[in-house]
Amino acid sequence: MTSLPRPTTDLSADEARRIVLRAQGFLGAPDRRAGVRGVLRHLGAVQLDTISVLARSHELVPYARLGAVGRTTVDRAYWTDTHAFEYWSHAACILPIEEWPHFAFRRRAYRNRPHWNHELPDGAYEQVVKQLRAEGPLTATELGGAKRTSEWWDWSGSKVAVERALMYGEVVCVERRGWKRVYDLAERAVPERLLHDELDDTECLRRLVRLAGQSLGVGTRADIADYHRLKGEQVDTVIADSGLVPVTVEGWGRPAWADPAALGAAPRGRHRTTLLSPFDSLIWERARTERIFGFTHRLEAYVPKPKRVHGYFAMPVLAGGRLVGRVDPAREGRTLVAKQVTLDGAGSVPAVARALVEAAGWVDCTDVRVERVDAPELREPLARELTRALG
Numbered sequence: 001m002t003s004l005p006r007p008t009t010d011l012s013a014d015e016a017r018r019i020v021l022r023a024q025g026f027l028g029a030p031d032r033r034a035g036v037r038g039v040l041r042h043l044g045a046v047q048l049d050t051i052s053v054l055a056r057s058h059e060l061v062p063y064a065r066l067g068a069v070g071r072t073t074v075d076r077a078y079w080t081d082t083h084a085f086e087y088w089s090h091a092a093c094i095l096p097i098e099e100w101p102h103f104a105f106r107r108r109a110y111r112n113r114p115h116w117n118h119e120l121p122d123g124a125y126e127q128v129v130k131q132l133r134a135e136g137p138l139t140a141t142e143l144g145g146a147k148r149t150s151e152w153w154d155w156s157g158s159k160v161a162v163e164r165a166l167m168y169g170e171v172v173c174v175e176r177r178g179w180k181r182v183y184d185l186a187e188r189a190v191p192e193r194l195l196h197d198e199l200d201d202t203e204c205l206r207r208l209v210r211l212a213g214q215s216l217g218v219g220t221r222a223d224i225a226d227y228h229r230l231k232g233e234q235v236d237t238v239i240a241d242s243g244l245v246p247v248t249v250e251g252w253g254r255p256a257w258a259d260p261a262a263l264g265a266a267p268r269g270r271h272r273t274t275l276l277s278p279f280d281s282l283i284w285e286r287a288r289t290e291r292i293f294g295f296t297h298r299l300e301a302y303v304p305k306p307k308r309v310h311g312y313f314a315m316p317v318l319a320g321g322r323l324v325g326r327v328d329p330a331r332e333g334r335t336l337v338a339k340q341v342t343l344d345g346a347g348s349v350p351a352v353a354r355a356l357v358e359a360a361g362w363v364d365c366t367d368v369r370v371e372r373v374d375a376p377e378l379r380e381p382l383a384r385e386l387t388r389a390l391g
Contacts, residue, residue, distance in 0.1 A: 009247065011258075016218050016249045017292050018267040021321050023217030023259065024282045025065040028269030036062045036069060036077035040084060044211045045093040045228065047279045048086065050179065051301055053313045054329050054336070054363050058094055060277035064318070068362040079175040082191060086173035086181070087166075089228045090284060099211075100190050104197035105204035107169040116164075124161035129170060129185070132162075137174055137184035146180075169197070205230065206238040213244040215281065218258040219288070226285045252291060275315040275327060275355050283316060283323075295323040311340040319351030327356060336360035338370045343378050353385035 011019070021027040024043070031038045039062045040046055049057045059074045078084045084094050087103055095103070128143050140146040144158035155163070162183050165171035172189040173181040186195060199207075212227035213219065219227075224244075225235045244257035276283060278299040283289045289297045297316060300308040311328025318324075326342040338356060343349060356368050368386050373379040 011218065011247055011249045013250045013252075013292075015266075016252075016256075018321065019217040019258065019262045020282075020292055021217075021271070022267040022269075023215060023262055026272045026274075026282065026318060027267050027321065030066050030272075032066060035066065036074050037083055039065050040078065040094060041096050041098075042215070043281055044099070044215045045089040045095055045281065046078075047090055047281070047284075048092045048094060048176075049279050051313060054275075054315075054331065054359060056179075057277040057279040060275075061280055063359075063362060064274045064276055064280060065272065068358065075175075082174075082189060085190070086176075090226070090281070091229075091279075097190065097194065099207075100194045101196060101199050102204045102207045102211075104169075104199050105201040107167070107197060108201070110164075110167040118155050118160040118163075120160050120164055121157035124157040125164060128158055128161045128183075129165060132171065132183060132185050136188070137182045139177060139180040139182055141180065143183070202238060205234050206242050209235055209238050209242040210244060213242065213257055214259045214261070216259075217262045218247060218249065218256055220252065220254050220256050223285060223288050224257065226288075227281070271319065271321045273319040273351050273354050273358075274317075275329070275359050276318055278313065278315060282318075289323075293323045297323075310342055314340070314342070317348070317352050317355050319348065319355070324348035325352050327352065329359070331363065331365065332369075334365045335367045335369050336363065336365040338368065340372045340374070341370055341382065342374045343382070346378060346381060349378060349381045350385050353382060353389050356386065357389040 018027060025039060046058050046061050051057070054060065055063070055071060058078070059071050062069055062074055078094050082097055085097055085100060086092060087095055088106065089095055131143055132138060140159045140162055143162055145156040146159045148154045148156050162171055166173060166183065169186055171183050172186045174184045174189050175182045208228045208230065209224055212224045216223055216227060221232055221235055225232050239257060243260070245260050247256050247258045249256050278297070283297045286297055289295055295316065300310060300314060301312050310326045314326040314328045316323045316326055324344045325348050327338050328340040330337040330339050336356065336359060341352065343352060360368050368390065370379070370382060370386070373382060
C-alpha cells in the first residue's frame with residue numbers, strides 16, 4: 001500500500017488499525033528528541049493510577065513508546081518548568097499545560113454543580129486558599145490532614161476544600177510527591193497567558209474533540225467522546241466543524257471520523273514490541289480495543305481473586321501491531337516475576353519474551369521468572385526464548 005485514500009472515504013480494518021497505532025506513537029520511529037514531553041503532547045492526556053507493579057501507569061505510558069527512559073526523567077519531564085497539570089480528563093490525567101484554557105467548560109460545570117459527595121465545612125475553602133497563598137505548594141496533609149479517620153472516603157475538611165478548589169481551577173496539582181498531590185494556586189502555577197476561562201463551552205469542546213481525533217487517528221463518536229470523557233451530545237454539537245473528516249471503516253458498523261493529517265500518508269515504520277499499562281490510552285475503551293484488535297481487555301485488579309482470568313494487573317503485549325498476549329507481573333528483588341502469561345499461540349512467544357526482558361532491564365531486574373503459562377505446551381519454548389534474550 002503506497003498511500004491511503006483521500007479523506008471522507010472508506011478505510012479497511014487494517015488501514016484503520018495502522019492509523020491508530022501511528023497516532024498513539026507505536027508505529028514509526030519515536031521522537032526521542034521530544035522525549036516524554038513529546039509523548040504527552042502527542043497523546044493529549046496520560047492517565048494516573050494508584051496501582052504500582054512494575055511502575056506507575058504514567059511511567060509505563062512513555063516507556064511503552066520510547067523504551068527504557070529513566071523513571072526519574074519521566075517525573076521531571078512532566079512536572080518541571082510548568083509543563084503539565086493534573087486534571088479530570090479521561091480520568092485523573094496529566095495534561096499539557098497548553099490545554100488549561102480548553103478545560104474551562106469543565107471548571108465551569110464543577111462550579112455550577114449542585115450536589116457533592118463530601119460536604120464543604122464553613123470557612124474551609126477560604127482557609128486552604130489563604131494557606132496556599134502564604135505557604136504553598138503543599139500536600140493535603142500539610143494543609144491540615146487528608147482524612148478524618150483511616151477510611152479512604154472520610155476526607156478532612158481541608159482535603160474536601162482543596163479538592164473542590166482543584167476542580168474549580170483556583171488550585172492546581174503541580175506534582176505528585178510520594179503519590180500525594182501537591183497543590184498550589186493556579187495564579188502561580190499556570191503561565192499568565194494561559195490563565196483564563198475566556199473560551200466558551202463550544203470552543204473548548206471543539207478543541208478537545210479535534211485533539212481526541214488526532215490522538216486516536218480514527219474513531220467513532222463513542223471513541224472520541226470517551227477520550228476526554230465528553231458526552232455524546234457534546235461531541236455532536238461540534239464534530240462538524242472540529243476539522244475531523246467522516247470516514248467509513250470496514251467492519252466497524254458505525255460512522256467514524258479521522259484526523260485528516262492521518263489520511264495524508266500511509267503509516268509506515270517499525271512496530272514497537274512492549275508491555276502496555278492496562279491504563280494506556282491505546283486500550284482505554286474496551287469496545288474499541290475489541291473492534292480494532294479483536295482483543296478483550298479488562299483490568300482485574302478490582303475483581304475478586306478467585307474470579308480473575310488473566311491476573312491482578314495483566315499487561316497486554318503489543319507486537320507487530322497486534323495484541324498477542326498478556327503478562328501479570330510482579331517483582332521479587334531483582335527478578336521480574338511473570339505470575340501468569342497468556343499467549344496467543346506459539347508465534348507470540350518470541351515477542352512476549354522480548355517484551356519481558358526489556359521491561360526487566362527498565363526496572364533494574366536482572367532475571368525473569370515465569371510462574372504460570374496458560375498453554376502448558378508453550379512453557380518450554382518461552383523459557384528458551386527468555387534464556388536467549390537474557391543472554
